[in-house]
Amino acid sequence: MESRCPRCGVELVRSGKDTSSGEEVYSLDCPACGHSEVGRGGQALWSVLSDDREWHEALEKLSGKLVEELPGRSRKQLEEGLRQGSAESVAAVGRIAERRAEFRVLGYAGDLLRQISGEAAARELDRLGLLLAREFFAAIGDPAPARTRGEELWQLPSPCCDLCFRAVAREALLAAAARGQLHGFIAQFVAATSRTSAFTDPQLRRSFGDVLAVLAETQGGRFADALRGYPGR
DSSP states (O other): OOOBOTTTOOBOEEEEEEOTTSEEEEEEEOTTTOOEEEEEEEEOHHHHHHHHHHHHHHHHHHHHHHHHHSTTOOHHHHHHHHHTTOHHHHHHHHHHHHHOSSHHHHHHHHHHHHTSOSHHHHHHHHHHHHHHHHHHHHTTTSHHHHHHHHHHHTTSOTTHHHHHHHHHHHHHHHHHHHTTOHHHHHHHHHHHHTTSOTTHHHHHHHHHHHHHHHHHHHHOHHHHHHHHTSTTO
C-alpha cells in the first residue's frame, strides 16, 4: 500500500527491512524532505515458519498422551480442537503438563498453549505457571526439588513463567515478613538458586530481586533492610 510523507505529500520509499524481532520492520523515507518513519509489515516469515514447526513438533510429541486424555479422537480431530481453542482440548493439555511425566512435556505443552488463541489457553498457561512457582517456593528448603521446579517453570513460554514467578514471589515475601522470617526466607532462596542451572539461576534471582525492590520502595522497613543485603543489589 502506498504511503505518503505527512510533511510534503511525496511517496515514501521503503528501506532497511529488519525481521530479527519476529516482526517485519522497515524504514519509510521521503526522498524530497528527508522525513523518516517506521513501517511494520506484520509477522516475519521465519517467525511464522518457526511457530508452525514448534506446533507440529509439540503435537507429535504429545499426540499419544492426548489420545489417552481424549479417547476416540483422530489426530486430525485433536488438532482441530486445539486450533479452535476448545476448553476440552486446552484442559487436556493442561492435565498432561501438570503430571510432568517427562521434563520436556512442559515445554511441548507450553508451545501448544502459546499458539492457541482465546482466554482458555491463556488461563491454563497462567494456572500452570502459578502452580510451578508455588511448588518452587514450597521446596526452597530442599535445593534438589527446588532446582527441578525452577527449571520446569522456565519450560513454559515467556513472559508467562516470569510473571507467574513474580506474583508468587511477592506472596511468599509478604507471608515470610508476616511470620517474622523474612531474612531467613531470603537466605533459603539464595541458597536454593545457587544450585540451579546456569540459565535458570540468574533468571530467578533477578526477578526475585526486582520484586523485593518494589516491596522495599512501597513498604520500606524490613524489605528495605533485606534489599540492602540481597546479592547483586
